[in-house]
Amino acid sequence: MKRIITTLVILVIVIGGIAYVLGGNKKKNQEKTDFVAKGNGSIAVNVAMVSKTVPELDFNVNGTFIPNKELNFLSENAGRVKAVYVEEGARVSKGQVLARIDAEIINTDRETAEAAYQNALKDEARYQSSYATGGVTQQQLDQAKLTTKNARLRLQASSRRLSDANIKSPINGIVNKKYIEVGSFVTAQGTQLFELVDVSKLKLKVNVNESQVANLKVGDKVAIQSTVYPDEQFTGKISFIAAKADGALNFPIEIEVANNIKNSLRAGMYGTAVFDFPKQASSILIPRTSFVGSVSSNQVFVLDKASNTAKIRKVVSGRILGEKVEILSGLTEGETVITSGQINLVDNTPVSIVK
Known part of the structure; x- marks a missing residue:
């Protein structure tokens, strides 16, 4: 009995609360209606x-500099590092040797492939001579030619691995990080060797809204300012405008910026793009x-x-x-x-x- 009475009391309280809230909402809506429709129904x-x-179309927007080129350099051959010729911060040129992998095993493989290729050439020549006199069939000659071709491909692969024992820089840039030391063992699955960055040119990444992007196009020149070097004047050129807005309804833009002779600007610094338009x-x-x-x-x-x-x-x-x-x-x-x-x-x- 007590449970029934308690339930009824709770229901009465809940219904009373709902009625109070609805009454308050009705009063607020009526106030809004009275405000909107005041004075002779107007x-x-x-x-x-x-x-x-x-x-006024001119605007400024802040962004971050990123490298023009950035490369995480991975190993292509397995072996022990025999020598490292550069340190972090060193400037390197494309084709410069950065390190060397012990090539003793690789060189042995190449010599074996060279011997197999020369032997296949001799066998093919003998089969060709015998075929002319009817000593072998066309099928046997074709098989000899195929053996020579496969031997040549193996020799080329061995020569490439031997060449790759000298780890060369694929770009002009700076050694930002070095991950190996003499004696380190690297694998053919891609051990990270160096992180190389090219800051002779950088890109300033900024975001603009829909009204701003409508007045921009690829190739437009942009003045660039740096808070770190306020007296330096930099000039950029729009190299990319996103075709789609991001989640915040802004359009990512990249501005290619030529660094100064001292390469003062560094990736990760903040910059300001100054968009200056002709008077409208x-x-x-x-x-x-x-x-x-x-x-x-x-x-x-x-x-x-x-x-x-x-x-x-x-x-x-x-x-x-x-x-x-x-x-x-x-x-x-x-x-x-x-x-x-x-x-x-x-x-x-x-x-x-x-x-």
Whole structure:
């Protein structure tokens, strides 16, 4: 019995709480309705004056320098490191020998492959001579030729491995990290040997929004500033513009920057890209919120001052410049557009301006 009474009490409390919340929500909604529909049934709106202004396209954006080329150099042969010729921080040229793998076993394999190839050539010559006199069949001759071809390929592979015993730099750059020492054993599966970076040119990676990326194209020159070297002047060129925005609706951009003679700039430093555009002609700009639904609708409400009503107007929009939108046609200076409350409006709806 007590359990039933307790359950009933709980139900009464819950129902009372729900009724209280619903009553509060109803009161708040009524207040909003009273605010929107105040004064003779007119809709409360915000407005903005239509005027011509000069669009400001210039902007700065910060980013991080990355190397023009970065390579994690891996081993291609198994063996023990016999010599290392460079240290971390050393500048190296393409083709320069960085280290050497003990080539004794590799050299033995090459000599064996060379002997097998020479023996296959002699056998092929004998089969060719015998075939001319009918001593062997065409099939036997073809087999001898195939043996010679396979022997040649093995010799080429052995020669390549012997050449790779001298580990050479594939790029011009700087040894950023060295992972091996004399006596280290490396495998053919790809032991990491060196990390090489080329900072003679760098790339400044930045992100821009949709209104900014619309005015950029690959090849545009950009002034670059560095807080570490404020007196140095750097120039870059846009080398990449992403075709798709990232999760934050920004577009990644890469700017190729030529380093100075001393290669002062380093990968990982911060830089600022200064986008400077020619002065623009004045044009009509209105708030982005003026559009019914979205900018793509190309519809706005204009205030008819004589009757204090909202008139639907078809316009042609141009560039989106931040929170402003360029209007190519459909509006003239001196008119007033409605910037809020459009959801409650239809053509000729009475409105009152919120002061």
